Amino acid sequence: MAFMNHLRQLLRSQYARKNLGIIILATIMLQVVLLAQHFYTHHMLERELERRAESELTMKAILIKGMLNDVNHMASNHEWDIKRNLSQPDSAFEALVRMVKYNPNIVSVGLAFTPNYYPQIKDSLYEPYALHEGNNIITKQIANAGHNYTKMDFYTKALNSDTGIWSDPYVDTVGIDKLICTYSVPIHDSNGKLAAVCGIDVSLDWLRDTINIHHAHPSSFNLLLTESGREIVKLRADHIKSRDAELVIKLINDSTVRRDSSMSRRSQVIEFKSLVDGDEGYVYYANMRGKPHWQIVVVGYDNEVYGNLFWLTLNMLLFMLAAIALMGYIISKYIRNERKLHKAGIERERIDSELRIAHDIQNAMLPTAASTRNAHAFIDITGSLVPAKEVGGDIYDYFIRDEKLHFCIGDVSGKGVPSALLMAVTQSLFNAESEHVNHPAHIMQAINHSICHNNKRNMFVTFFIGILDLPTGRLRYCNAGHDAPVIINGDVQMLPVKPNLPLGVLPDFKYEMQEFIVQPGSAIFLYTDGLTEAMNQQHEQYGSKRMLNTLTRCRQQHDITSSHLLDEANAGVQSFTEGAEQSDDLTMLAIRYTPQDFGDVLHENIVLQNDVKQIPQLNQFVEMVTHRLEFEPSLVQQMKLAVEEAVVNVMQYAFPHGTQGTVKIEAKANEECLRFIISDKGTPFDPTAATEADTTLSVEERPIGGLGIFLVRKMMDSINYEHIEGKNILTLRKYYNKQQ
């Protein structure tokens, strides 16, 4: 049942049906070929049979004729001996004795004289006779009333013929009991007068051997018939088809029986059914050429000739069926494997396509320098990430917020999909935290806390966060077990980093922040260990020394643009690995800091107490500044609003209720932009960290406050906060040519 089910299942698939069709077609074709071959072989055998039968007929005829010809020659050789001994009735005896004596095939010889040839003989008939009896030769005169040769065929026929004639064979009753054939030849005396007929009796016993010879096919046999169709030599009675001999003779003698000429037209063919076993038989027969016109017959049976062919064909049929069955089995196996492979292939294809999509998503998560969020005149930045597999566990990201470049690079332990998932999580956390936090260690701690939570697989991430204040070049950074970035300025050196701990190890670990002032024109190069641990085919690592050499060469070439650094670093590692398989994700990020200083055309300042009552003075100050810069009235209003909101914010938060303090507002303008720098020595407070107001809420949901910094962001092109040397410094920028 299981097999049938399996078969049914196989047949259901179109693929299988097609193959089954091929097998059936192959079977039919093979059978047609087999059938054709069978008929062709049958035909060949038939031709071969005919050739054999006819060659047997010819051979037998030659054998018999040869023997009879010997007698003919012998008779003519002895004719002169007889002729010269015809003078007296007794004188012929000597010649006859000599004839018998020297020719062993001759049984006896008689000389039947024409009546009254010798007048001295009374009764007128006279026949001297010599006979082989054992080793002796007996002579006698045998003519008498009972043996009147003038009435016998051998005598009468020979008289009317010039040449010798052969009698039909018969069993001699006068002499010994033998199959005899008589050759009669007329004898003329020296006067040319017909004197006698010489009858030479020849033994035909040798013919038995010729006819009953052993055949290749045991059922086959030969017959020898007289011209009139009488059997000359009896077939052996013990021959298995002896009963058919009579039938064959009857058929040959019956002129109504259908017979065909053989293809060579040298013999006749009759088909018949055996009396013995009903087997199909055939008869080939032909007359001997020249006298006597005896008929030689060859009889054979189909099953002996074609029987082998039948078995051969049957065997081939069975063999072919077995071969086809085997072929079918192999094909079904093949189909099953093929389908398995096909299935596996589809599955593989699906996974591949999903991985490709994942790869694209991961690529799309990478920042591009072209996006406005990331563009700044002070910054030239290029990153590259080449995963070892379709998706990778490396990260880099950067964006600019409030005149600060936030950037990070990281490496999730492991490779492939699990790492890619954690990488995406880490990147999202970095983005979410950096949105309102300007402190790299705080960001690091928040990310670490989230990653440690539910980190059941004990994966970890080495991570580096940097926040570069673009106006000042102050870099604050925090490392979590990542490789130290390289600073390229006057020389090429590693940024001093505290290793701390990778993310995901200890949830409450306190990450330490570090600071570094990036000089204008210098570059920062960040990378993952996919670069330094890249291996060549000899399993040597690229190493940080080679990397530093490459970066030093860039510096010597006076080209440390981010794209050049990346290209060179990439070319360096590629030529090192020389086509060895990439074993780890390879990520690089190059940042070049290029601040521009246009020189200020305007520099004014005002110092206020932390009292909102002084706001009208502030507004006058802003009006004065903007009027000098010839701002449009509505832009003036916007500037007033932005600066007022920023300053009020500082007054409220930098100085707790009841404390005294001052707020200094500087207005600086250069060719590019107008800056308001608001500084105080109050409590460190970063207004840029405030979450943005949601302007879509309903009246009931809408909070009364929280619009101040929102308005500042709307009115100004950038807002930047730094806490330097105990001072909160908030810088608002308005670019002249930037469209709102």
Add this chain to the structure above:
Amino acid sequence: MEVNIQELEGKIIATLEGELDTAAAIEVEQALQPLYHSDGHDVIIECEKLDYIASSGLRILLGILKGAKTTGSKVVLRNMNDDIKSVFSMTGLINLFDVE
């Protein structure tokens, strides 16, 4: 900064004149105190002569709107100049008030 409140045809009309900055907001909030409880009367804020408004001013108007909504009356901002209007639209508040 001048504030004038009058009642006309069952509606409370508040006229604001001048610059409503954070300093002025303290006094204006006091002056507009009655509007926080409009008791079902519609409130019209006449802004024709309002030149400037800071977030503290917005906060006062939002407070009045919240009060009016509880009694089902509406608050209409009338004759705002473009600068003031843009502040309202920037903050999304323009969708909450009735604007004439």
